[in-house]
Amino acid sequence: MKIAVLGTGVVGQTVAARLDELDHQVVIGTRDPAATLARSEPDRFGNPPMSDWLAAHPGVTLAAFADVADGAELIVNATNGEASLPALTAVGADALADRVVLDIANPLDMSKGFPPALWVKDDDSLAEQLQRAFPQARVVKALNTLTANLMVDPGKLAGGDHSVLVCGDDPAAKELVTDLLRAFGWRDIIDLGGLSTARGAEMYVALWVRLMPVLGGTGQFNIKVVR
Amino acid sequence: MKIAVLGTGVVGQTVAARLDELDHQVVIGTRDPAATLARSEPDRFGNPPMSDWLAAHPGVTLAAFADVADGAELIVNATNGEASLPALTAVGADALADRVVLDIANPLDMSKGFPPALWVKDDDSLAEQLQRAFPQARVVKALNTLTANLMVDPGKLAGGDHSVLVCGDDPAAKELVTDLLRAFGWRDIIDLGGLSTARGAEMYVALWVRLMPVLGGTGQFNIKVVR
Numbered sequence A, B: 001m002k003i004a005v006l007g008t009g010v011v012g013q014t015v016a017a018r019l020d021e022l023d024h025q026v027v028i029g030t031r032d033p034a035a036t037l038a039r040s041e042p043d044r045f046g047n048p049p050m051s052d053w054l055a056a057h058p059g060v061t062l063a064a065f066a067d068v069a070d071g072a073e074l075i076v077n078a079t080n081g082e083a084s085l086p087a088l089t090a091v092g093a094d095a096l097a098d099r100v101v102l103d104i105a106n107p108l109d110m111s112k113g114f115p116p117a118l119w120v121k122d123d124d125s126l127a128e129q130l131q132r133a134f135p136q137a138r139v140v141k142a143l144n145t146l147t148a149n150l151m152v153d154p155g156k157l158a159g160g161d162h163s164v165l166v167c168g169d170d171p172a173a174k175e176l177v178t179d180l181l182r183a184f185g186w187r188d189i190i191d192l193g194g195l196s197t198a199r200g201a202e203m204y205v206a207l208w209v210r211l212m213p214v215l216g217g218t219g220q221f222n223i224k225v226v227r
Helices: A010-021 A033-038 A050-056 A081-091 A126-133 A148-152 A171-184 A195-203 A205-214 B010-021 B033-038 B050-056 B081-091 B126-133 B148-152 B171-184 B195-203 B205-214
Strands: A002-006 A025-030 A061-064 A074-077 A100-103 A138-142 A163-168 A188-193 A222-226 B002-006 B025-030 B061-064 B074-077 B100-103 B138-142 B163-168 B188-193 B222-226
Touching: A002 A010, A002 A081, A010 A025, A010 A148, A025 A081, A033 A050, A033 A061, A050 A061, A074 A081, A074 A171, A081 A126, A100 A126, A100 A171, A126 A138, A126 A195, A138 A171, A138 A195, A163 A171, A163 A195, A163 A222, A171 A188, A188 A195, A188 A222, A188 B205, A195 A205, A195 B205, A205 B188, A205 B195, B002 B010, B002 B081, B010 B025, B010 B148, B025 B081, B033 B050, B033 B061, B050 B061, B074 B081, B074 B171, B081 B126, B100 B126, B100 B171, B126 B138, B126 B195, B138 B171, B138 B195, B163 B171, B163 B195, B163 B222, B171 B188, B188 B195, B188 B222, B195 B205
Parallel strands: A002 A025, A002 A074, A025 A061, A074 A100, A100 A138, A163 A188, B002 B025, B002 B074, B025 B061, B074 B100, B100 B138, B163 B188
Antiparallel strands: A138 A163, A222 B222, B138 B163
């Protein structure tokens, strides 16, 4: 299917590459494609510039947010939390109507350093904020609980014997995302319920950011919900 | 060793029974022992009255908070979150000086029903609040991430192949608690770091309360940190 991935960071690149590998038609959305392509230096995490990445992934195209949704069955929000609402706004409410939006972002406030705080929690979530802003979109929260390479290839850790969460109000949208997760290699996919349960999935990140440094700092871990 | 367990609820009873079984000298602290002993009806969860429980556990005694700490090497806070500061205040700052306090409680606000919110998070934790109130106590956070029977007998679930977290600023206090956890049967004990990491352990509970209903409602689950 045609899938639009919003965001050119590590999460966007990793998800886009995996979807491309799985023979989906992938377009990456960004605010200003010309500016993105003009950058020739690695980013602050040492990742290669987007132009190099695109050259290595000829099946994937880059476009402005406003141009990515046409014909896409799925829109993946792989921007950072603070950029999510502006990115979806740039995609446009009309373009988002009836579309499945897989929200991977976390509402992290990095302004006070590490570990970050969450700027929404308990009585709301980023996923619900996006859903309220675009009531006709079909928002599903998933994959925000682990690092990018494990999102798309859980088998890289413990043979895939760990868990991923799915939250959303639209059963068919959740099923589409669940099918995609299975294609990534996920076997233990826990349906937490309606989109408000994304509060739990997002607040778990407060533990993730504290586990990360004591487990080697690479993010190569995840939780298995044992029951 | 002599151990004081604060709280007569399910957590207090379960922890006290297990410590008694492990041949520790256990006293349970409560606000008003006479009132606690006078109750002859099961509590709202269907648990037997404390007098029946004590008759079934003759090795365990009941005393007022002010009388439990004398000679105790460890004080276990098994009250509910809102009762924790009053309970420790009743134990007394002098009695808490240099004592190891294992804080199991969660800062749950049940006023709006289920799932509860946390009344402190992100920039503080219940464990840190207790530590600040009693700076001479040696507070360790652990066991707040799972249901009572699994806290003290992890082998009841998946042969014990799941994880528990420990947070605290005092290495010796953390080691005492870690030894106790090993005696309970824990094998994967993750030291998250200083007491401020209890924010992560407490915020995880926002996920726990959403997993609980979809996993059968009994709380018979836990996370294994796979790495």
